[in-house]
Amino acid sequence: MNGLSPWAVSASAELAEASEALYQKQARDFNFTVYCTIDSVWISVSMLKGGSMAFRAAYSPGATLRVNQLRESGTGCLLELSSEIGVFKVSVDINEDGSHPVLRYSTVLKPEKDLFIPFWPRDIIATGKNGNAKHISGKVHASQVGTRSGMIYMSMTKPKSASVLYLQNLTALGDYCQQTETSAGDTVGGSWPEMGFSLPPTTKEPLQAGKEISISDAFVAFDTALPADEAAMVRQYLDLLARVYLLLPKPQTVYQPWPDILDKGLKDLLENAGCMSQVGDNAYFNAYVSDYETPPEIMVQLAVLLPLLDYVEWSGNELDIMQTIKKGLPQFFDKDICTIMRWLPAAEGKLKGEEEQKLPKVMDSWYLHHPLLNLSRLALKGDGVAKDLFLGSIDYAIKVAKHFNYKWPVFYKMDTLEVLKAETAEGKGGEKDVAGLYAHVMIQAWELTGQRRFLNEAEKAAKTLVGYGFEIFYQANNTAFSAGALLRLYKITGNELYLNLSYMCLAGIFKNVQLWDCNYGYGKNLPTFFALFPLNDAPYTAVYEEQEVFCALHDYLKHSHDVDILTSVRLLIAEYIRFLVNRAAYYYPSMLPEEMLEKEAKVGEVNKNLWIALEDLHDGWEKSGAVGQEVYGAGNAFGILPRHYFQIPNEDFYVFVDYPTSGFNAGKKKKVNFKVLGDDQLTCRLMLVKKGKEKLPDLKVAYKGEKEPVKGKSVKGGNIAYELKGNSAIEISWQ
Numbered sequence: 001m002n003g004l005s006p007w008a009v010s011a012s013a014e015l016a017e018a019s020e021a022l023y024q025k026q027a028r029d030f031n032f033t034v035y036c037t038i039d040s041v042w043i044s045v046s047m048l049k050g051g052s053m054a055f056r057a058a059y060s061p062g063a064t065l066r067v068n069q070l071r072e073s074g075t076g077c078l079l080e081l082s083s084e085i086g087v088f089k090v091s092v093d094i095n096e097d098g099s100h101p102v103l104r105y106s107t108v109l110k111p112e113k114d115l116f117i118p119f120w121p122r123d124i125i126a127t128g129k130n131g132n133a134k135h136i137s138g139k140v141h142a143s144q145v146g147t148r149s150g151m152i153y154m155s156m157t158k159p160k161s162a163s164v165l166y167l168q169n170l171t172a173l174g175d176y177c178q179q180t181e182t183s184a185g186d187t188v189g190g191s192w193p194e195m196g197f198s199l200p201p202t203t204k205e206p207l208q209a210g211k212e213i214s215i216s217d218a219f220v221a222f223d224t225a226l227p228a229d230e231a232a233m234v235r236q237y238l239d240l241l242a243r244v245y246l247l248l249p250k251p252q253t254v255y256q257p258w259p260d261i262l263d264k265g266l267k268d269l270l271e272n273a274g275c276m277s278q279v280g281d282n283a284y285f286n287a288y289v290s291d292y293e294t295p296p297e298i299m300v301q302l303a304v305l306l307p308l309l310d311y312v313e314w315s316g317n318e319l320d321i322m323q324t325i326k327k328g329l330p331q332f333f334d335k336d337i338c339t340i341m342r343w344l345p346a347a348e349g350k351l352k353g354e355e356e357q358k359l360p361k362v363m364d365s366w367y368l369h370h371p372l373l374n375l376s377r378l379a380l381k382g383d384g385v386a387k388d389l390f391l392g393s394i395d396y397a398i399k400v401a402k403h404f405n406y407k408w409p410v411f412y413k414m415d416t417l418e419v420l421k422a423e424t425a426e427g428k429g430g431e432k433d434v435a436g437l438y439a440h441v442m443i444q445a446w447e448l449t450g451q452r453r454f455l456n457e458a459e460k461a462a463k464t465l466v467g468y469g470f471e472i473f474y475q476a477n478n479t480a481f482s483a484g485a486l487l488r489l490y491k492i493t494g495n496e497l498y499l500n501l502s503y504m505c506l507a508g509i510f511k512n513v514q515l516w517d518c519n520y521g522y523g524k525n526l527p528t529f530f531a532l533f534p535l536n537d538a539p540y541t542a543v544y545e546e547q548e549v550f551c552a553l554h555d556y557l558k559h560s561h562d563v564d565i566l567t568s569v570r571l572l573i574a575e576y577i578r579f580l581v582n583r584a585a586y587y588y589p590s591m592l593p594e595e596m597l598e599k600e601a602k603v604g605e606v607n608k609n610l611w612i613a614l615e616d617l618h619d620g621w622e623k624s625g626a627v628g629q630e631v632y633g634a635g636n637a638f639g640i641l642p643r644h645y646f647q648i649p650n651e652d653f654y655v656f657v658d659y660p661t662s663g664f665n666a667g668k669k670k671k672v673n674f675k676v677l678g679d680d681q682l683t684c685r686l687m688l689v690k691k692g693k694e695k696l697p698d699l700k701v702a703y704k705g706e707k708e709p710v711k712g713k714s715v716k717g718g719n720i721a722y723e724l725k726g727n728s729a730i731e732i733s734w735q
Contacts, residue, residue, distance in 0.1 A: 436482020
């Protein structure tokens with residue numbers, strides 16, 4: 001028996017008696033029928049296997065809705081209705097073009113009077129025969145947390161009818177939130193059988209009379225399949241999400257001048273005294289600008305060093321700061337425990353214990369493996385000191401893994417392995433994705449040494465991830481690294497379990513993004529579409545985790561070039577990367593107005609004129625920069641430039657593409673070839689960018705094998721922009 005609210009009981013009874021259909025359409029195995037009851041417009045969706053769900057497109061509490069106009073279109077209908085509270089315009093559309101039918105219903109309200117909305121019922125009720133919701137059952141696999149996507153993914157299990165992914169386009173709610181000073185966070189949720197979107201309650205400001213305002217824009221994808229296991233569930237989720245994403249209105253991106261941004265950031269990183277501290281004979285990066293109280297952390301040093309190495313290899317420039325940082329790395333090694341330490345041992349005395357982990361020899365589980373991963377990358381590039389530190393610490397990492405049976409707590413003592421904090425929250429377990437990060441480290445050790453024992457460790461850890469589902473996600477960058485490691489394990493072993501686990505990690509990533517633009521309050525000052533949250537319950541997005549996920553997803557596509565991965569995965573990864581290249585510039589406080597920045601940071605200080613990224617960007621009604629300016633997020637620009645700006649020998653321009661690419665080949669005959677990745681149902685930007693003052697040569701951009709060139713558009717600064725399809729081979733030639 002399902003518990004129901006009074007609104008659901010009333011709605012179920014009205015639906016059971018509804019007989020006059022305003023509109024009806026069959027799409028695949030689903031029948032869509034529009035009804036108008038006393039106070040609501042419902043879209044009832046019946047399924048071949050006996051189940052049904054109802055979606056509320058309009059609601060007028062305690063009032064009689066009157067249909068003033070009904071107009072059918074080729075794929076749906078348009079309704080105009082009125083009641084005592086105002087006039088409603090409802091659009092219903094059923095799209096059958098893709099792999100799964102998608103229902104879209106959107107609603108605009110013109111209030112008759114200034115209107116407060118203290119409560120609004122959710123817009124989905126799972127119903128059985130005759131509209132009775134009592135004896136059906138289902139499962140909610142995932143739903144919105146905070147200001148993440150307004151999403152709910154569920155399956156009707158009795159009767160075994162269908163799986164559904166619902167996505168509320170919260171971008172459309174911007175004017176409502178602006179008028180009423182409300183947030184779109186936590187607006188989609190509920191429990192079976194009463195779920196979906198509920199308008200945020202208004203307590204400060206009312207909706208204004210006489211002004212049309214969007215109050216809903218919902219997309220619902222249907223699949224007759226019920227996932228039989230975890231692997232099927234995450235595959236279905238990714239496929240349904242991509243299906244809806246293709247139809248979702250998306251904001252325009254803007255070209256950001258990353259070469260200029262990098263130059264400013266590099267200058268401030270090297271010259272601003274707040275970015276570094278001296279301990280003994282060595283200089284170290286601070287975690288945050290002007291944070292002199294916290295001892296140096298090895299994670300911070302390597303999180304900046306590796307992106308700098310990417311930049312140096314791309315540009316050919318030498319940076320003395322890299323040698324300075326490398327010189328200090330051996331000081332993190334503890335010869336008694338035989339491992340690198342989180343905190344610089346020579347400065348551990350500065351720790352005051354104001355936070356759980358800020359004590360000598362206390363390790364946050366992922367903090368051990370992340371530096372090891374970066375040391376292994378340096379070692380594989382031939383760095384002898386990094387190799388010694390990595391291999392000198394690897395047996396300690398294995399000892400810890402075995403001690404905890406490949407299920408790591410949050411904090412533990414490095415010398416005794418005493419658990420100081422076992423779970424992230426009561427009943428939630430420890431840092432689940434550390435097993436994948438550990439597997440990544442072990443694969444790196446195997447590549448470096450050829451020793452089979454490391455590969456065996458990677459497989460042992462990977463197998464413990466089975467069963468986590470969407471809960472795999474602890475920290476975004478580590479989950480993304482895990483996805484790449486599992487893909488590599490699949491390629492090494494041929495065991496499809498690891499490929500499915502890599503999809504599970506990616507599903508965790510895409511569950512924790514924001515597929516809407518927060519265009520109210522301070523959110524009007526920056527793009528937020530497709531932003532990624534660092535933790536599964538974090539209230540803000542963060543630069544460091546985002547830029548590392550960005551790099552990890554680039555690597556995922558690189559390793560998948562000879563693997564037939566899901567089309568939905570290629571599509572979603574490419575789009576995340578495209579929007580990050582657009583958004584990431586707004587982590588720099590110089591890009592934001594003064595009034596949206598916190599005056600005092602939790603750690604260090606915030607200098608608006610410093611091109612060091614803020615750690616945190618918040619919901620539109622909250623100021624940003626509360627945590628501080630994140631020195632270890634400085635890899636932002638250094639990661640973007642080498643992956644999206646291609647240099648051509650002896651030419652004075654860059655080829656910029658905001659999608660991931662592969663196979664860039666600059667020949668000697670004034671011609672370059674490469675492949676744009678992603679999906680051909682979507683487009684990306686290619687820009688020919690001048691390095692200096694000289695005009696661009698006469699260039700031709702074409703799809704490989706086609707004679708007709710792609711038309712470009714001259715833009716500011718003398719550059720030329722092109723719109724290209726994803727998943728296409730491109731050829732550029734010039735005189």
